[in-house]
Amino acid sequence: MPKFAANLSMMFTDSPFLERFARAAAAGFRAVEFLFPYDYSAGEVTQAVRASGVEVVLFNTVPGDWAKGERGIAAIPGREQEFLAGVAKALEYADALGCRQIHAMAGLVPEGVDRAAMRETYVANLREAAAMAAKTGVTVLIEPINTRDIPGYFLNHTEEAAAIIAEVGAPNLKLQFDIYHRQVMQGDLTPAIEKHLPLIAHMQVADTPGRHEPGTGEINYPFLFEAIDRMGYGGWIGCEYRPKGDTEAGLGWFAPYKG
Numbered sequence: 001m002p003k004f005a006a007n008l009s010m011m012f013t014d015s016p017f018l019e020r021f022a023r024a025a026a027a028g029f030r031a032v033e034f035l036f037p038y039d040y041s042a043g044e045v046t047q048a049v050r051a052s053g054v055e056v057v058l059f060n061t062v063p064g065d066w067a068k069g070e071r072g073i074a075a076i077p078g079r080e081q082e083f084l085a086g087v088a089k090a091l092e093y094a095d096a097l098g099c100r101q102i103h104a105m106a107g108l109v110p111e112g113v114d115r116a117a118m119r120e121t122y123v124a125n126l127r128e129a130a131a132m133a134a135k136t137g138v139t140v141l142i143e144p145i146n147t148r149d150i151p152g153y154f155l156n157h158t159e160e161a162a163a164i165i166a167e168v169g170a171p172n173l174k175l176q177f178d179i180y181h182r183q184v185m186q187g188d189l190t191p192a193i194e195k196h197l198p199l200i201a202h203m204q205v206a207d208t209p210g211r212h213e214p215g216t217g218e219i220n221y222p223f224l225f226e227a228i229d230r231m232g233y234g235g236w237i238g239c240e241y242r243p244k245g246d247t248e249a250g251l252g253w254f255a256p257y258k259g
Helices: 017-026 042-052 080-097 115-134 158-168 179-185 189-199 221-231 248-257
Strands: 003-007 031-033 055-060 101-103 139-142 173-178 200-204 236-239
Touching: 003 055, 003 248, 017 031, 017 042, 031 236, 042 055, 042 080, 055 080, 055 236, 080 101, 080 115, 115 139, 115 158, 139 158, 139 200, 158 173, 158 189, 173 179, 173 189, 179 189, 179 200, 189 200, 189 221
Parallel strands: 003 031, 003 236, 031 055, 055 101, 101 139, 139 173, 173 200, 200 236
Antiparallel strands: none
C-alpha cells in the first residue's frame, strides 16, 4: 500500500510550523516533508519531531534568497561555494532529524546565462553534493518542476533529469518524481513512472488544475496509486498540495491509506 508523508510547508498552515508535526500525526500521517527548516534551529525541529513521533523523509537544501525569488542555486555558475555550503548545512539538519534525503533545487535560468554552462555547473555541483551526502548515508534528489508554477526553472522534464543523473554517476543521486509537475509538463504518468522507477527515490502528489488534494482535478489518483503499488514502489509519497480549505477536512482521499 502506498505510504504518504504530509508536506508541512503546504498543509496545516493555519498553525505555526513547529505545531504542524503534531497535527500531521493526529491526522494519521507517519511521516512528513517540508521545504526548509532553516528558520529554526535543528534542536527545535528535532524536538517537534520527537514529540509527534513522525519521521522526516525530505527537505530542501538552502535555496539562495527565497524571499527575493530565488528557487535554488545548484545550476547557477559562480555560486558553487554557496551551494555546497548550503548542502553542508542541510546535512547537519538531516543528521539531527534522522532524514535520509535532501532535494537540491536547480534554480532559475539567469538572463544571458548559457544553458550548457548551467548544465555543466549542475553536474559538477551534484557530483560534489552526492559525495558529501554519501559520507552520512544521505541521498540527494533532483526534481523537474513545471514552467507554469516556476517560470524559468532550469529543470523541467523527467528525461532530462534522468540524463543528468546518469552523467553524474553517483549511486546516491536519485529522482524526485512529482506527479503534478509531470502532468502539467508531459502527462503520460503511469508509463513514465514505470520507465524511471529504478531512479525514483521519492514521489509527490497534487491534482491539477489548482494544485489541490488528490480527487479535486483531472488525475485519476486511485488508478495511479494502485499502479504504483503494483510496480513495487517502496518509497514515500509527499503530499505537496494546497488544501482547498481546512487541511483535515480535505483528507477524505487519504482514509484508505492510513495505517
